[in-house]
Amino acid sequence: MTLDHTDRTELLREGGIDHREAMERFCGNxxxxxxxALKFLDDPHxxxxxQALSDKDAQTAYRAAHSLKGVAGNLSLRRLYDQTCRLCDALRASDLDAAERxxxxxxxxxxxxxxxxDQLRG
Incomplete structure (x- = not known):
């Protein structure tokens, strides 16, 4: 799928990705x-x-959430970043119930x- 700039920006916005912020961070590149961003498709965090939440392992869950938060922030995956911030706060406090909610x-x-x-990759 070939997307023009407007279509690409709209696609990213709908996916919770802040294209304007990303372009500022990546100097328009x-x-x-x-x-x-496409490498994120293989990110294991x-x-x-x-898995860590399923295992009731707050420490491992926190490390995974914190790593995911960093990647999401760097790539301007805004909605995911916001949710991982919430997860990190809960897990930092070892509140597995809140994290699971x-x-x-x-x-x-x-x-x-x-x-x-996936759509962007075509």
Whole structure:
């Protein structure tokens, strides 16, 4: 799928990605941003987070959430970043119940990013 600039920006926005912020961070280098963003499709941190929560391992879950937060922030994956901030706060306090309540919103944000990046990849 070939997208013009407007279509690409709208696609990213719908996926919870702040294109304007990303372009500021990447000095307008769309190709670099796209290359790095597409690498996110192979990022293991969300799966690690889910597994750690399933195992009731707050420390490992926190590390995974914190790593995911950093990647999401750097790539301007705004909705996912916001949810991982909430997860990090809960897990820093070792509040697994709160983290598990937040997880569905984080999963929805993560899935939106993955769908968007799959579309972007074409």
């Amino acid at each position: 769309e190709a670099l941003y796209e290359r790095l 969300f799966a690690e987070l889910e 937040i997880l569905p919103d984080a999963r929805a944000a993560y899935d939106a990013v993955i769908r968007t990046l």
